[in-house]
Structure formats: C-alpha cells, structure tokens
Amino acid sequence: MPGSPDLPVPDLPVSEYAFAGPLRDQLVGAILSGEKTSTTSLVAGYELDDEPLPAVGDRAVVIDSAGAPVCVEEITDVRVVRLGDVDLEHAIAEGEGFTTVDGWRVGHEEFWHSSEFREEMGDPEFTVDDNTQIVLVRFKVEPLPA
Numbered sequence: 303m304p305g306s307p308d309l310p311v312p313d314l315p316v317s318e319y320a321f322a323g324p325l326r327d328q329l330v331g332a333i334l335s336g337e338k339t340s341t342t343s344l345v346a347g348y349e350l351d352d353e354p355l356p357a358v359g360d361r362a363v364v365i366d367s368a369g370a371p372v373c374v375e376e377i378t379d380v381r382v383v384r385l386g387d388v389d390l391e392h393a394i395a396e397g398e399g400f401t402t403v404d405g406w407r408v409g410h411e412e413f414w415h416s417s418e419f420r421e422e423m424g425d426p427e428f429t430v431d432d433n434t435q436i437v438l439v440r441f442k443v444e445p446l447p448a
Contacts, residue, residue, distance in 0.1 A: 311447060317362035317375055321418055326367045328398070333364060333443060334372060338397030342410060345382060345435035350423060356380050356439050364443070371446055379440035386432030395440065 319329040319341065332338035348355050360377040385407070393406035400406040411430060413419055420428045 311361075311363055311371075311374060314374065315362045317364045319364070320413065322367040322369075325413070330364065330366045330372055332397035333375070335397075336443075338395070339442070340392050340395035340397075340438065340440045342388075342392070342396065343437045343439070344414065344430070345437060346423070348437070355382065355437055363446070373443045373445060375441045375443050377439055377441050379438075381438040382435055383438060384432060385430055385434040385436050388436070388438070392438050 318326070319333070320326045329338060329341075345355070356377050358377055358380060362375055363371045364373050364375050366372050388403055388406065390403050393400045393403050396406065398406075398409065400409065414428070414430050417426075420426050
C-alpha cells in the first residue's frame, strides 16, 4: 500500500496486521512491547495483489485498528518456506504466546480459513496445507519521527 501524506513518514508504505479489530490491536500491542518480532503471510496473497514479496531493508509505517500510525518497522530477514516447515523459533517470535509449532499453526489456520480472509482471497473454499508457500518475516521497530 503506498504511503500517505497524512502519515509522519509520508514516503513509506503502510503495514497492516490482520484485519482492523481485536486481533490487529493485540498484534500491534505485541509489536510495541517488543514481544512480536516476526510475522507470517501467504505467497498467494502477494500474488493475488500483484505485489512483490517483502525484502530485507523494506520499511513501513505500522498502523493500528483506527488507522493511526504507531511505529516504523524494518524488515531484517525474509524466508519463503512450506507451511509444514515452520520452526519453533519463528512461532515464538510471533509474540502471540505460541509455545509449539502446532499451536502456531492452529491459530494461523483459523485466520487463513476465516470467512473474512477467504473473502479477501476471493475464494470461499480457500485452504492451506503443508505445501502452501508462506513468507516468514523478521523485523525490528523504531519510534515514529517527532
């Protein structure tokens, strides 16, 4: 998503976690507390939106559910793996309280199989499996410029 002149760093794109609402608020809180230093997305989502995959050094303004900017994130590592190959280190770094890869996967599949996500994908039957290609991103955050 392109930047906005209303943002504190207008030349940076916007980074949105999940959909606006309680989950986004939880994720943004974990980012701001330093608990969340990784995130996961689907290669299929980037293909659907005709967007390039994230790259090391990419920066974006993270917004909360109200659309207010909260920090700037910078991508420090990107890996594309099969869903079946996610490791525990990544699951824990998501900062959502996961202590096992199985727990991480259940939480993510609930999101990816939700009606809201399926609607975004344009496929009411959208599903993931072990071979689904996913993007594992590590990031660091910095405060918004004054």
